[in-house]
Amino acid sequence: MEKQVMDKLxxxxxxxxxxxxxxxxxxxxxxxxxMRRQNCLKKDPQRPRSEPFREAVEDVRKExxxxxxxxxxxxxxxxxxx
Numbered sequence: 301m302e303k304q305v306m307d308k309l310x311x312x313x314x315x316x317x318x319x320x321x322x323x324x325x326x327x328x329x330x331x332x333x334x335m336r337r338q339n340c341l342k343k344d345p346q347r348p349r350s351e352p353f354r355e356a357v358e359d360v361r362k363e364x365x366x367x368x369x370x371x372x373x374x375x376x377x378x379x380x381x382x
Contacts, residue, residue: 317333317369328364329357357379
């Protein structure tokens with residue numbers, strides 16, 4: 301996948317993850333998701349966005365075990381909180 305196409309896709313997906321206060325777990329989620337999504341698009345563009353999203357939540361929960369993502373449309377990421 302071309303870098304410009306990948307960057308545009310990831311930017312559009314990040315628009316669906318609201319920002320939080322500076323240093324918040326919500327902002328860490330955005331950062332982890334961006335990193336994981338770009339990495340998976342480079343390796344396997346067919347991989348669904350739900351997988352790197354779940355992994356990003358797991359990354360945040362290593363530091364904040366009770367973190368629950370703030371998402372207006374959780375189904376977009378295939379998310380169901382446990």
